Amino acid sequence: MSELYSKNVGVEFVERAGIDVNQLIDKLKKAAAAEFTTYxxxxxxxxxxxxxxxxxxxxxxxxxxxxxxxHFETIVPRIYELGGELYGDLRELHDDAACSAAYLPQxxxxxxxxxxxxxxxxxxxxxxxxxxxxxxxxxxxxxxxLSLAILHEEIEHEAWFQELLEGRASGHxxxxxxxxxxxxxxxxxVE
Numbered sequence: 558m559s560e561l562y563s564k565n566v567g568v569e570f571v572e573r574a575g576i577d578v579n580q581l582i583d584k585l586k587k588a589a590a591a592e593f594t595t596y597x598x599x600x601x602x603x604x605x606x607x608x609x610x611x612x613x614x615x616x617x618x619x620x621x622x623x624x625x626x627x628h629f630e631t632i633v634p635r636i637y638e639l640g641g642e643l644y645g646d647l648r649e650l651h652d653d654a655a656c657s658a659a660y661l662p663q664x665x666x667x668x669x670x671x672x673x674x675x676x677x678x679x680x681x682x683x684x685x686x687x688x689x690x691x692x693x694x695x696x697x698x699x700x701x702x703l704s705l706a707i708l709h710e711e712i713e714h715e716a717w718f719q720e721l722l723e724g725r726a727s728g729h730x731x732x733x734x735x736x737x738x739x740x741x742x743x744x745x746x747v748e
Contacts, residue, residue: 567699575694581692581700582641585632587655589683590644592629594651595678596622596658602674605665614668614721616735618623618675621714623736625682628707631744635703656681672722679715686711706740 572578599619606615633643644650651658659678662670686708693701720726732739 565572565638565640571639571658571697571700576692576696578639581637581689581697582636583687584655584689584692585636585639585700585713586641587653588682588689589629589632589636590650590654591656591682591685592625592632594654594658595656596626596629597643598661598678599625599675601661602659602671605661606668607666608668610668611666611671614672617717617721618671619738620732621675621679622718624710624738624741627736627738627741627745628710630742631703631707635700638699639702655685660733669722672718676715676718676722679711679718682711683708684713703744706744710738711738 568578571581599618603615603618603622606612606618616732636643644653656678659674662674664670686704689704690701693704695701716728738745
């Protein structure tokens with residue numbers, strides 16, 4: 558087989574641009590792990606949002622939860638395209654996530670405590686994708702485009718939870734459908 562067909566040209570250009578592909582794969586895996594665990598913990602947190610105040614939070618938490626699953630599904634193909642692979646063990650995924658797990662507060666019926674957990678998780682996600690965007694800007698156009706799309710949605714999620722917690726305006730508009738992912742939907746492989 559010729560050398561042309563044995564190399565991944567996309568990876569070669571990323572390396573030529575000065576990116577350590579193994580470091581990038583590691584960052585993407587940690588981000589994917591954070592999205593996957595966040596999806597799980599948001600499912601748990603959403604179940605505890607009850608009463609009038611909780612019902613208001615539940616719909617927005619559901620949008621963020623489903624979009625975080627979409628973020629996971631958006632990142633995973635890129636990990637493999639770069640020559641990486643996912644964790645073989647869920648415990649390893651959980652422990653290697655870029656963000657601390659979004660936990661159930663001591664008083665799970667305290668909606669404000671739930672909102673603080675949600676807000677902290679979104680702030681961590683904003684930091685992760687800002688870091689990946691800074692690393693890939695002008696060097697790895699595909700990873701940059703994916704990460705920037707996710708970053709847009711994570712910034713919105715942060716604003717939603719901050720609005721609910723602090724009563725300030727966020728510019729939140731209701732999604733047309735739950736988990737729509739207006740910025741990442743163009744990367745969906747299946748509907």
